[in-house]
Amino acid sequence: MNPSGWLWGGALVVVLISVYAWYAGMVRKRNKALQALSGIDIQLRKRFDLIPNVLKIAGRFMEHERDLMKELTELRSRAMEVYDKGDPGSVEKHLAAAAAVQPAMTNIFAAAESYPELRSSDNMLAAQHTYTEVEGHLAAARRTYNATVESLNSSIQIFPGNLIAALAGIKVMPFYEESVGAAKLPVSAGDYLG
Amino acid sequence: MSVHEQLEIDRSRPELAGFDDYYANRISPRLAALASEQRKARTWAAWISSIGLVVTAVLIWSLRRHYHVGKWFEPGDDGRPGWAFWVTAAFVASWLGTAIWKLMELKSSVKGSLLKEVSAFFGFEYEQRPGSHNLGEFSAARLVPSYDRARTEDRFSGCHAGVDFELFECFLSAETGSDEDRGSKQVYHGLLFSFSFPKAFSGQTVVLKDQGRMLNFLKGWKHSGERIKLEDPRFEKHFEVWGTDPIEARYLLTPTFMERVVELAEAFGSSKLELCFRNKRLLISVPVVRNQFEGGGMLTDVRSKKRVEIIVREFTRLFDIVNTLKLNIRTVV
Known part of the structure; x- marks a missing residue:
């Protein structure tokens, strides 16, 4: 082989190694994002397990808040639907449904403030405390997931990542955004301080 | 406590509320008692050091006068002082060391008392x-x-x-x-x-x-x-x-x-x-x-x-x- 042949061959090897390294990096980042998504699901599971207990405690006192409780039950069922982790659209839908539960849950606790008996109930206080704890863990899981998604999406969207991702079928993943309703809710110091 | 004797501490800190009174009633009397121990220790250290120096000086003077030991102090071929010089230095150091040890012992005692008192104020x-x-x-x-x-x-x-x-x-x-x-x-x-x-x-x-x-x-x-x-x-x-x-x-x-x-x-x-x-x-x-x-x-x-x-x-x-x-x-x- 002549010298220019060696040169082209060498360049091709370098390009192939770089492409593979980029591809391996993307796969690693996708796996990390999926792992972080599982972390969110673990925390969501805790939140969902808590909801029936809260509704059971609140149901005895909050006769006039039936609509609120029904809405929460529906949102919980929707968020608990099985989804495809490999499909970004399905993940986005799942995360949006999960995010919608938080303002409904906060509404229930806010409404409970109007019922003195419920407000002073030990069970309700314990549920509120557990909810705050779960929300703390969920916020941490959300930050972890968003950090991994940011890293994955950057590697996919920056050239030549977009070409490699298209060939390998790796897609950008959605961020887990706080629901608009939750962001607009009035801030209560008690929600943030244990 | 008079104004001139006031401690220079940050009184805006809630942790230090009442510390001035505590200092006047607890710490200051304790330090006053330790001050007499300090005087005794310092006097004792000064005496020990002085006696050590005088004894050493008299000993060397009489040895040199009666036994002509000057050559034992003189430097050898390697330029280092003679062995008698080192013996004398060790002798002086032991007297001074005793005096310093006494002061260090007192320092440790003062520090212990002071820290115990201040800790007690904070409940530690x-x-x-x-x-x-x-x-x-x-x-x-x-x-x-x-x-x-x-x-x-x-x-x-x-x-x-x-x-x-x-x-x-x-x-x-x-x-x-x-x-x-x-x-x-x-x-x-x-x-x-x-x-x-x-x-x-x-x-x-x-x-x-x-x-x-x-x-x-x-x-x-x-x-x-x-x-x-x-x-x-x-x-x-x-x-x-x-x-x-x-x-x-x-x-x-x-x-x-x-x-x-x-x-x-x-x-x-x-x-x-x-x-x-x-x-x-x-x-x-x-x-x-x-x-x-x-x-x-x-x-x-x-x-x-x-x-x-x-x-x-x-x-x-x-x-x-x-x-x-x-x-x-x-x-x-």
Whole structure:
């Protein structure tokens, strides 16, 4: 082989190694994002397990808040639907449904403030405390997931990542955004301080 | 206490409310009692030193006069003084050493009394020589470098603003050189704090001082877990985080808590503040240059209010950590 042949061959090897390294990096980042998504699901599971207990405690006192409780039950069922982790659209839908539960849950606790008996109930206080704890863990899981998604999406969207991702079928993943309703809710110091 | 004798302490601090009265009623009388011991010790040390010098001088004079021992003092071929010179030097040193030992003994006693009294005001317990059994957690968390010899002193423990704590001063040294050129150098001197933390956690999260890419890498690989990049750019500029569980690390290091850690690091200036969440405790290492909680030397008057002012200032570091990090409040965001 002549010298220019060696040169082209060498360049091709370098390009192939770089492409593979980029591809391996993307796969690693996708796996990390999926792992972080599982972390969110673990925390969501805790939140969902808590909801029936809260509704059971609140149901005895909050006769006039039936609509609120029904809405929460529906949102919980929707968020608990099985989804495809490999499909970004399905993940986005799942995360949006999960995010919608938080303002409904906060509404229930806010409404409970109007019922003195419920407000002073030990069970309700314990549920509120557990909810705050779960929300703390969920916020941490959300930050972890968003950090991994940011890293994955950057590697996919920056050239030549977009070409490699298209060939390998790796897609950008959605961020887990706080629901608009939750962001607009009035801030209560008690929600943030244990 | 007259206006002129007032302590120079930060009276805006709620922790120091009533300290002036406590100083006047408890500490000042105790220091006055110690002052008479100081006078006696200083006189005794001065006498011992003088007698030592006079005895040595008379001994040399008479030996030289009657036994002509001058040549034993003269330098040999190698230019070093004769053996009699060294015997005399050792003799003088032993007298002076005895005097210094007496003063050091008093210094230790004064320091112990003073720290005990000031600790009692804050409701803390004090141990002058605590041993190194408390060092294990900090060593396991790698907040202190590896060492061959450890010395700890001035351990305080108790509860401040509902937060259990332990604090002690630590000196670590490591052996250097080979068999023939063996030595020892100090590798760490600092204050080590251990606090109860209001959140439950099971893994380990270490917050290290950012020291540039290369040093971070060299220091970081020793820590268990992975490097966790956090969202706060100010925090990331000061620190880098290693942890066994990234979700737990973010649960502990909330955006608000990160702001507080940065605030604390900036308040402590250039000192290399480092933290670790481990075994349900928050461990903090603050390297220092000057020996802490010493209470001054024995050549100045033991009643000097400066001694108390310095100790009180040294205690405020503890209060600053608890208050700035708000360790008594469980932050969710």
